Amino acid sequence: MRVSKRILAVVLCMLLMLTPLATVAETVTVHAAETQTVKVKLDKKTGKRYGYDANDQKVTNNWGVTSSGFRYYFGKNGAAYQADKDTVGKYGILMKKIGTKYYGFDVNGHTVQGIRVGSPNIYDIPKLYYFNPKTGAVDTKKTSLYRKYAATSTLGKLNNASKIKKVLGKYKKCTISKSNTCMLDGNGKDVTYTYDYVQLNVVRPTGKGSSAEVVASITVRQ
Known part of the structure; x- marks a missing residue:
């Protein structure tokens, strides 16, 4: 009887080894980053913008570009990602992660x-962030490098x-304080x-032996 039980146990172990294990896989849907030509309509009540394709269907979870070349991303409800002017100002941006990369959107989307x-x-x-001119990501x-250039x-x-x-190029306006700086x-x-x-x-040193300007900070334009 003991021998029979041992044989039965061995057979059961072999059957378990041969039986495939059931696996539970999570399905992850990745939306293709396709850019289609869209018409953008502004909802004057909410200030939000929506994109519509060639069939006048609302675009969701996808990129869209207008005939003028402006590029948008429309979220799950169809509204374009856009910065809130009251929160970040006229020149501020909204940053969103799409796929594995971050993109920036202005107050117009x-x-x-x-x-x-x-x-x-x-x-x-x-x-400071540097957004690729071609992809927008x-x-x-370059972000790391330019942050070193602009370090306080x-x-x-x-x-x-x-x-x-040098990286920023030609400035639009230069303002010099009348009083002395609190730095240096x-x-x-x-x-x-x-x-x-x-x-x-920046701070522009004064007096004998004055050296070059040094960085104080870089901020959003006011």
């Missing part, structure tokens, strides 16, 4: 490009402003360079 200041989270301090390498100076480490000024022990003037979407704040 257009994808942004180049250097902008924003945050993926409303509770985070806005920082954040370029992590300290008494222990002054950050020359020449590199970030007060030996300088605060200078603000205004560009299309950002402001570069």
Whole structure:
């Protein structure tokens, strides 16, 4: 009897090894990042924008580009991602993660490009980001490099402003403070360079042996 039980146990083990295990797989639907030509309509009551395809069907969870070349992304309810002017100002942006990358959208819902200041989270301090001009996605390498160029100076480490000024190009306006700066022990003037979407704040040293301007901060244009 004992031998029979042992044989039965061995047979059962072999059957279990031969029986395939049941697996539970989670189905993940990834929407293709297709860009189609759309017509964008503004809901004047809500201020939201919606895209419609060639069949006048509302576009959802997809990219859309207008005949004028403006690129949008329409969410699950069909509304375009767009920054809230009351929250981030006229030149602020809304950052959204689509797929594996982050994109920026202005107050009109257009994808942004180049250097902008924003945050993926409303509770985070806005920082410099560089958005690829072709794809609209954040370029992590250039973002990291330009953040170094725009790093805030300290008494222990002054950050020359020449590199970030070169990257930003021609400014629209330059404002020089009348009073002395509170940085660099007060030996300088605060200078603000205004560009299309950002402001570069620097300190211009004064007095004998004055050196080059140093970075104070980079912020959203006011």
